[in-house]
Amino acid sequence: MKDLATLIGVAVGLVVIVAANIMEGGNPMSLLLPAPMILVFGTTILVTVAGGTMADAKGAGKSLARAFKGDVAPAAEVVPSIVALADKARREGLLALEDMLKDMDDEFLVKGVTLAIDGTDPEEVRDILEAEVAAKRKEDKHAAKFFSDAGAYAPTIGIIGTVMGLVHVLESLSDPAELGHLIAGAFVATLWGVMSANVLFLPLGNRLKRLGELEAMRMDLVIEGIAAIQAGANPRVVAQKLTSLLPAGQQPLADAA
Structure with missing residues (x-):
């Protein structure tokens, strides 16, 4: 499921900045x-x-x-699938789950259930899946760090541009008519540095962190579900346990499913 929060936030944020500039009597084209x-x-x-x-x-x-x-499926959406697997495993055994996997899109869930069907020890299944979750967290952390670092660099780069522009201003003191235009142009670099950091780079870094958290939460839910399936837990108990692990805002969604 796509979540357009970042696209909407960045686009509307830029529109607000442009609108504020116009309201103050400025010309947006002078910033480009x-x-x-x-x-x-x-x-x-x-x-x-x-x-x-x-x-x-x-x-x-x-x-x-x-x-x-932002195409990360909510963790609550996987609960009905796990409960269905638990119900079938309790009635027909783990081997009966193999046919159900063909219709499932969650690769992590399919991998975990396949390990269970193959007779892998529950502790080993948990270790394997938790290692994959840890690797995914590291990958998402590095992805977010790239944009967070860019957000830290951009304002300083903008200041460098402004200093370069002011040097040019000082070289043009003999032409007073041009000073206002040159000074305004010099500060545009600082504007773009600060704006790109706070409207683009830092929000992107935070967005990737959040998406990573949501995906890891879904994977953790799958691990608990597979452990319950291997233990032969009652499907109703499995549903209640997994629902209790969800954030309060997602629990009604899981219950409705």
Whole structure:
């Protein structure tokens, strides 16, 4: 399920900034200066790449698309599937679950149930799945760090652009008519540095952290569900246990399912 919170937040945030600029009598086109924009965005991305690895840089594009689409299924949606598996396993045994896996899209759930069907010890199943969750948390942490680092660099890069512009202003003191225009242009770099950090880069970093938390929560729920299935727990007990692990806002969704 796609969540467009980031796309809406960034787009509307920029609209509000432009609207406020117009209300103050400004001209938005005066802010769209190529030189400071290239300096801020180009240098920020490059120094962020320099602080990591090429693998991190290559993964940033994929993470950017994920941040805007936000396609993470709510943890509550997996509860009915686990309860159905628990019911069938209790009535017909673990081997009977194999046919049900063909219609399931959750790869992590399918992997865990397959391990259970193969007769893997419950503790080993938990260790394997928890190791995968830990690896996923690290991956998501690195993805978020790239944009959080960019958000930390951007304002300083903007200040560098402003200082460069002011140096040019001092070189043009002999032409007073141009000073106002040159000073205004110099501060545009600081504007883009601060704005890109707080309207784009930092929100993207926080978004990826949140998506990682949601996905890890869903995976943790699957682990508990598979453990209950292997233990032969009553399906109603499984449903109650998994529902109790959900955040309060998602519990009605799980109950309704």
